[in-house]
Amino acid sequence: MIPSETVERLMAIVPIDNLSAGMLLKSDVCDRSGRMLLPAGGELTDRHLKIFRTWGVLEADIADGDNIETAQILAGVDVDPVRLAAAEEAVKRLFRLNDREHPAIKELMRLCIARKVSHES
Amino acid sequence: MSPEAGVVSIETLLEGVSAVPSLPLFHARLDEAINHPRSSIADIAKIISEDQGLTARILKLANSPLFGYYSRIDTITQAVTIIGVQQVRDLALAISVMGLFEGIPEDLMTMELFWKHSIACGLTARILATSQRESNLERFFVAGILHDIGRLVMFINIPDLCREMLEMSRNEGRLLHEVERERLGFDHGDVGGVLLQRWKIPTRVAEPVEYHHRSMQAGQYPREACILHLADIISHALEFGASGEACVPTLDSRAWDRLALSPNLFPSLVREIDNQFAETASILQGA
Numbered sequence: 001m002i003p004s005e006t007v008e009r010l011m012a013i014v015p016i017d018n019l020s021a022g023m024l025l026k027s028d029v030c031d032r033s034g035r036m037l038l039p040a041g042g043e044l045t046d047r048h049l050k051i052f053r054t055w056g057v058l059e060a061d062i063a064d065g066d067n068i069e070t071a072q073i074l075a076g077v078d079v080d081p082v083r084l085a086a087a088e089e090a091v092k093r094l095f096r097l098n099d100r101e102h103p104a105i106k107e108l109m110r111l112c113i114a115r116k117v118s119h120e121s
Numbered sequence: 122m123s124p125e126a127g128v129v130s131i132e133t134l135l136e137g138v139s140a141v142p143s144l145p146l147f148h149a150r151l152d153e154a155i156n157h158p159r160s161s162i163a164d165i166a167k168i169i170s171e172d173q174g175l176t177a178r179i180l181k182l183a184n185s186p187l188f189g190y191y192s193r194i195d196t197i198t199q200a201v202t203i204i205g206v207q208q209v210r211d212l213a214l215a216i217s218v219m220g221l222f223e224g225i226p227e228d229l230m231t232m233e234l235f236w237k238h239s240i241a242c243g244l245t246a247r248i249l250a251t252s253q254r255e256s257n258l259e260r261f262f263v264a265g266i267l268h269d270i271g272r273l274v275m276f277i278n279i280p281d282l283c284r285e286m287l288e289m290s291r292n293e294g295r296l297l298h299e300v301e302r303e304r305l306g307f308d309h310g311d312v313g314g315v316l317l318q319r320w321k322i323p324t325r326v327a328e329p330v331e332y333h334h335r336s337m338q339a340g341q342y343p344r345e346a347c348i349l350h351l352a353d354i355i356s357h358a359l360e361f362g363a364s365g366e367a368c369v370p371t372l373d374s375r376a377w378d379r380l381a382l383s384p385n386l387f388p389s390l391v392r393e394i395d396n397q398f399a400e401t402a403s404i405l406q407g408a
């Protein structure tokens with residue numbers, strides 16, 4: 001079991017797609033080779049986000065990050081609950097021989113569901 | 122032990138009644154030219170240019186978003202210079218292998234779907250490798266395209282047994298590669314690995330293919346094997362084409378840990394695969 005403290009730390013790591021201007025950094029953001037792009041305590045602006053993408057940053061440690069809903073499947077898009085349920089069902093079947101609690105599988109399943117719903121619309 | 126174990130061996134499969142295709146002589150000549158200390162890029166380009174179909178496809182690939190070069194690549198000489206000798210060789214291999222297999226029973230596998238899955242796996246492995254700053258990206262692309270090639274050999278030579286194993290995996294809700302290993306003592310990865318060795322394909326490609334379902338056992342290229350393992354899983358998850366496997370193969374969490382990736386890599390990864398798949402597949406599969 002992962003201690004709950006670690007879970008909380010993991011939760012504060014927010015994927016780039018969910019970052020927005022105004023968020024406060026809890027720790028330094030570095031590019032893939034470890035060069036620092038923005039120090040801890042900095043406030044994100046749209047320009048920072050653009051720079052992060054350019055340098056291949058995937059995530060950032062955000063103060064109060066655990067309050068941000070990272071589990072949302074399609075941000076800002078209205079999804080027919082029936083279609084969403086059907087997509088979820090199909091993806092679960094597809095992944096039935098995998099550990100659905102594994103972080104990689106979890107994220108992959110989330111993406112597959114979102115992709116199915118948006119492809120079929 | 123099942124009755125098939127020991128009766129069907131990888132050797133009998135590869136020397137079966139229905140001959141397994143051999144790699145065009147062209148590749149032996151190309152390798153010879155590449156490995157010869159005194160051959161120039163012009164010599165290598167000349168050999169490739171003799172095959173017009175291959176040349177056209179390599180140029181189309183070189184100008185596709187896969188490479189994303191700013192200026193146009195118009196000749197094989199330019200392609201070899203800009204993309205690199207090994208890379209062009211690997212692309213040539215991927216392209217020519219796709220035309221080699223014929224006579225697979227339609228009920229077992231349609232070639233179009235099979236290669237779709239393989240191309241998706243190759244693209245995924247290549248994009249994963251890019252994100253990890255690996256060098257010589259095309260070896261990942263080729264390994265992905267060839268990863269299930271052993272299954273084609275099995276479909277050709279033991280179609281009835283394959284049909285039985287497919288049914289067994291469907292009925293019992295198990296993975297086909299596990300059923301293969303249980304019934305035969307090896308899986309399609311092993312068959313592919315031995316075939317590629319016979320074709321004298323470098324170990325850096327052959328070994329990951331052999332070990333893509335048991336990547337932790339790969340001796341020389343474990344990282345490549347782990348990338349291929351994950352790429353296979355992702356391309357199944359995205360439901361490109363078909364491999365015979367009905368659901369997503371089980372992720373080996375040790376392979377995942379070894380790669381030390383963040384799941385947050387996946388959103389951009391999936392976007393890139395979706396962006397590149399249609400065009401790459403149409404270049405490779407187009408008439």
